[in-house]
Amino acid sequence: MNINVRILTKSVSQQYAFKRIVTFSTKPTQQAAVAAVPQQQEVTGPSVRKPIVPAHYRFVYPEFLPDPKIEWRNAIREKLERLDMLDRRRQIELPEFYVGSILAVTSSDPHAAGKTSRFVGICIHRERCGLRARFILRNVIDHQGIEVVYELYDPTIQKVEVLRLEKRLDDSLFYLRDALPEFSTFDENMEAEPLEEGAPVPINDIKVVLRPRPWLERWERQNLLGVANIEQYIKDKHRKSAEKVQKPWEKFDLMKQYRATIPEEEQKEIFAEVHTELHTLELQRKRNKRKRTFVKPKHLA
């Protein structure tokens, strides 16, 4: 028996050593497929690790997102602009603020007495992106409504202070131009009201009172939340025409929204690129603030 086995195994080994095995399957063998899958998972596991960007960054730094208009997109220009913005942020503290926050901006002014001018006001609008990002401050000074447009990355800006960090109910507050002056009057010597660390930005649900028509815009058509007395001044014909221009289908127009936004994947990429830098700047700012509070106690005479 043993002989037979030996001979057989020898012959078998010879056969397989020299003869070709012909198979025509092009599918991967089951073993190979099983072996391939866990290997891939092992490889992707550690490489997936990326800096975790907080979800609120797109609200705090909206100007880092490019204009979503497809014809105007240019990856290289956007990247260079982001680098320039970071460069500027290393030079000057540009704090987090929203429409409705009260800011004080100190800027170089060749005609002012000390070559600088400081303007305090409420931010009524933020627009544009990249290095062109700008905002409008409004205040009433000597019974005269004053608005100043500041570019956020303008090199003549010397200091931006947030005196009161809060949001309002609407995305832009142009209706303050038609409101009673007390709603856009802010003290020039106002002191900063610091928020607690980590506290959410409060939403001021104040409703402003408009003065009678004529107005600068047809506010009744804009579905404003922060206005108290629109109904008081409009007639039936205004109500009807306002109803006519409403576009209730727009909230379902997905492609319109898509063309107005930067998709999440792209946002993640952009903020992953600038996150570490912005984060270190934030930490630095916090440290500086703490120092300043210890060093300079306020004396009010």
Place this chain on the structure above:
Amino acid sequence: MNQADVSKLMSQLRIAVRPTKRNLKNPDGPEGRLLKLRKTVTALVKHERIELYYNRADEARGYAELLISNAIRHGDRHKATMELADYWLLEKQLVHKLFKVLVPRFENSTVSYTRMFKAPRDYPGMYYRKSVLELRGNPYPALIPDNSQNRNLLHNVLLDEARKEFRREKLASLANKLAAETENATASTIETPAQAPVTDPQSEQSKQAEEAPKA
């Protein structure tokens, strides 16, 4: 240079998006345009493959993609997404299909959820280009033959050869191993003389060689 709208988050589309919309002329304005597109999206979800004019198909494609991606992103417990599905699917039983059939189908997909093909147009007939719009993973036979399994393609020839060689090597090593094992087994049987009337010359020689130094 307008600021991007940050109030909404949307997933990136895996299809090419035109910079502007098509108006799809109709007397009811933008609302009528959306109604047209709703009909198309509903038909697409219902039949999974439809043939229609190119412009309308291309417009509807983005909406169908975004509807599915929103359904995947938020699930059926999200009120806004449910409203969206209710608006875009005119036949309400299709809302169930969207969340129970299409979402599981496309959950782990890395490519677009729909495909669009150019279709031949009738001659003589309307001049407009035609196209076929379909959901991926539909039950119909494929429109384009799948040639990736053709064994005469170069990469398949190479793969086949590599596979053959691999199997050959494996079998050879297996056979060698088996041979070695049986050799060991016979050697051990010879050592117990009661059991072994062995006449294998090689093993006997080796046995003698082993015994010689002892003597």
